[in-house]
Amino acid sequence: MSAKPTSAPSARYLNASSAVARYGMGVLITAIYVFLLAPVVIIVFTSFNPTESNTFPPTGFSLRWYGAFLESSSFIEAFKFSVWLGAIAAVGATTIGFLSSYAIVRFLGRRREAGQSLALLPVMIPHILISISLLLALTIVPFPELGGLIVGHVIICLPFTIAGITASLEGVDEQLELAAMTLGASRLRTLWEVVIPLIAPGLLSALIFAFIVSFGDVYIALFLSGPGRTTLPIEIFSYMQWESTPVVAAITTVQIMLIVTLGLVVERLVGLRKIMRV
Amino acid sequence: MSQSVLHLSGVVKRFGETLAVGPVGFEVQEGEFLTLLGPSGCGKTTTLHIVAGLLYPDQGEVRLRGREITRLDPQHRDMGLVFQNYALFPHKTVFDNVAFGLRMRKVAAGEIRERVLRMLDVVGLPGVENRQPHQLSGGQRQRVALARALVIEPSLLLLDEPLSNLDAVLRKRMRLELRDIQQRLGIATIFVTHDQDEAFEMSDRVILMNVGHIEQVATPEELYDNPTSRFAAEFIGEVNLIDGTVAGVDGGAAQVQSAIGGRYRARGDLASVRAGDEVLLMVRPERVEIEPDAAAADGLVPATVAKRVFSGDLLIFTLRTADGTELTASKPSTQRYRAIAPDSSVWIDLGECRLLPRGA
Numbered sequence: 001m002s003a004k005p006t007s008a009p010s011a012r013y014l015n016a017s018s019a020v021a022r023y024g025m026g027v028l029i030t031a032i033y034v035f036l037l038a039p040v041v042i043i044v045f046t047s048f049n050p051t052e053s054n055t056f057p058p059t060g061f062s063l064r065w066y067g068a069f070l071e072s073s074s075f076i077e078a079f080k081f082s083v084w085l086g087a088i089a090a091v092g093a094t095t096i097g098f099l100s101s102y103a104i105v106r107f108l109g110r111r112r113e114a115g116q117s118l119a120l121l122p123v124m125i126p127h128i129l130i131s132i133s134l135l136l137a138l139t140i141v142p143f144p145e146l147g148g149l150i151v152g153h154v155i156i157c158l159p160f161t162i163a164g165i166t167a168s169l170e171g172v173d174e175q176l177e178l179a180a181m182t183l184g185a186s187r188l189r190t191l192w193e194v195v196i197p198l199i200a201p202g203l204l205s206a207l208i209f210a211f212i213v214s215f216g217d218v219y220i221a222l223f224l225s226g227p228g229r230t231t232l233p234i235e236i237f238s239y240m241q242w243e244s245t246p247v248v249a250a251i252t253t254v255q256i257m258l259i260v261t262l263g264l265v266v267e268r269l270v271g272l273r274k275i276m277r278v
Numbered sequence: 279m280s281q282s283v284l285h286l287s288g289v290v291k292r293f294g295e296t297l298a299v300g301p302v303g304f305e306v307q308e309g310e311f312l313t314l315l316g317p318s319g320c321g322k323t324t325t326l327h328i329v330a331g332l333l334y335p336d337q338g339e340v341r342l343r344g345r346e347i348t349r350l351d352p353q354h355r356d357m358g359l360v361f362q363n364y365a366l367f368p369h370k371t372v373f374d375n376v377a378f379g380l381r382m383r384k385v386a387a388g389e390i391r392e393r394v395l396r397m398l399d400v401v402g403l404p405g406v407e408n409r410q411p412h413q414l415s416g417g418q419r420q421r422v423a424l425a426r427a428l429v430i431e432p433s434l435l436l437l438d439e440p441l442s443n444l445d446a447v448l449r450k451r452m453r454l455e456l457r458d459i460q461q462r463l464g465i466a467t468i469f470v471t472h473d474q475d476e477a478f479e480m481s482d483r484v485i486l487m488n489v490g491h492i493e494q495v496a497t498p499e500e501l502y503d504n505p506t507s508r509f510a511a512e513f514i515g516e517v518n519l520i521d522g523t524v525a526g527v528d529g530g531a532a533q534v535q536s537a538i539g540g541r542y543r544a545r546g547d548l549a550s551v552r553a554g555d556e557v558l559l560m561v562r563p564e565r566v567e568i569e570p571d572a573a574a575a576d577g578l579v580p581a582t583v584a585k586r587v588f589s590g591d592l593l594i595f596t597l598r599t600a601d602g603t604e605l606t607a608s609k610p611s612t613q614r615y616r617a618i619a620p621d622s623s624v625w626i627d628l629g630e631c632r633l634l635p636r637g638a
């Protein structure tokens with residue numbers, strides 16, 4: 001009996017406080033987004049500056065620094081090299097990631113959780129440590145430096161491809177594979193005919209995601225890119241030690257566009273959140 | 279004597295500590311419809327997967343037409359397996375699903391087309407070859423799965439509870455149809471089910487399984503009339519089990535003094551039965567005779583009608599005897615039996631019973 005009268009006012013009280021909470025939450029979330037996106041917005045605007053200085057807000061509108069980027073052979077070479085390296089790392093990390101994920105999902109049984117955690121370990125290791133260990137390895141095994149760079153990029157991409165592909169594989173009913181095998185397909189043929197087509201979106205997303213990770217890397221390339229050939233982030237890094245013009249903002253804007261486009265493709269394919277949950 | 283297609287002997291399979299199957303041995307004859315019947319978890323699927331090569335046994339041997347195939351890869355076994363959830367390839371059309379096995383066997387494209395379309399006809403699904411599996415009903419998917427398994431003309435057709443995902447009406451119709459297709463093609467078949475009605479309606483022989491081992495191998499009639507264990511008697515249909523003591527054994531039957539009072543003849547495995555043994559008498563409900571007329575009841579056991587349930591064609595009586603034993607009798611709902619009211623006194627006769635060991 002006594003519970004009835006108190007419940008009505010307390011409900012109103014909760015409503016009032018939740019309105020305040022909702023309002024406060026809205027402000028907080030907006031602030032976080034502004035904080036996250038402000039640098040991006042500033043860079044994009046700065047890239048349209050007509051003058052040599054990185055002033056914000058821009059003093060006018062010009063595409064002069066985009067022209068400068070296209071005319072700079074060192075930036076263009078570095079850009080091409082980054083794309084080439086990203087493509088190789090993506091294919092390597094996706095192939096190895098697929099095989100490891102398949103083994104983890106189908107053959108590890110109860111030890112699967114452990115296998116998955118182990119495969120995702122490189123995410124916890126600072127990339128600079130991976131880079132230095134590879135550099136040390138190169139002093140022991142005489143391996144071309146380019147090889148070291150590719151291996152390094154494959155390593156930093158692998159956790160992302162494995163996370164995404166295991167998630168996709170978990171959605172494939174094992175009975176489909178057993179059915180294919182009883183119908184005369186070998187394990188390899190079953191992968192090709194049944195498994196790969198069913199997880200194609202996951203594989204494509206893994207490729208794109210690995211490409212983005214490789215493309216944005218600084219630490220591996222810092223130690224492992226050979227003389228002459230270097231990646232775009234390193235080229236920007238060394239340029240900025242001597243000069244500072246909005247050409248860097250222009251290049252960065254191009255990169256942002258590239259990554260946002262690829263991100264949208266992945267989102268359409270499997271949903272970005274699924275892959276990011278490493 | 280027909281030739282045996284498949285021969286399993288001494289097959290044992292463990293998953294870690296648990297013994298899933300074994301030891302199990304049986305044969306499948308040419309053209310035979312053999313059913314593995316048993317409760318869920320008794321090892322039916324495991325046995326079927328050992329036959330298909332999806333699992334290898336820890337011990338024992340599997341032979342296909344005399345050739346040892348115990349550890350042969352599934353893709354070289356030449357068996358058509360239909361899964362419980364059908365396992366159709368969701369990214370392939372019906373045609374490509376059915377054609378899969380033929381493509382793996384490198385059959386020419388023209389022949390594949392002809393055989394796939396013919397098989398879709400056989401399973402009663404002409405004209406759906408361009409659809410995707412998700413566009414089909416459960417019953418249609420089941421037929422596609424069957425066509426996919428049959429089109430490769432396997433030595434053996436393996437069916438793992440193929441009807442259990444269908445609704446009741448469709449399930450009944452598919453039983454007859456499946457049996458009909460099997461007989462037309464004359465293909466040796468192992469059918470797995472936990473449903474006794476399915477097993478009885480479709481099978482030439484039934485293998486009754488219980489916790490990994492075989493309880494009994496028999497035709498449906500034998501299994502119904504002459505179960506050899508209490509498990510078999512209780513798993514198959516309705517049954518009355520009455521305690522009894524053997525009074526004597528003579529000429530292929532035992533005389534048993536029952537707990538309800540009467541003395542009955544009982545047949546069964548009498549090899550080790552001696553006078554004085556404690557046994558069980560088994561009698562099916564339709565064999566229990568009810569006599570309402572005291573004048574005709576000489577030598578019968580008196581009982582009262584504790585309950586009477588009308589189910590259309592049948593009347594199900596629950597009869598309680600003086601010692602408190604309750605027996606079920608199912609009788610045709612004719613005037614004679616409708617006249618027997620609840621709570622009335624009657625006399626019962628069990629006729630000839632089946633003798634079973636008292637143990638589990």
Ligand SMILES: Nc1ncnc2c1ncn2[C@@H]1O[C@H](COP(=O)(O)OP(=O)(O)O)[C@@H](O)[C@H]1O
Pocket residue numbers: 293296297298316317318319320321322323324325
């Ligand atoms: N892959 C497996 N790992 C562990 N135990 C299993 C596995 N498959 C089956 N079992 C066990 O083996 C027994 C038999 O299973 P199964 O053959 O699927 O039975 P049924 O098909 O008759 O229902 C069950 O106790 C089941 O739990």
Ligand SMILES: [Mg+2]
Pocket residue numbers: 322323324
């Ligand atoms: Mg099963």
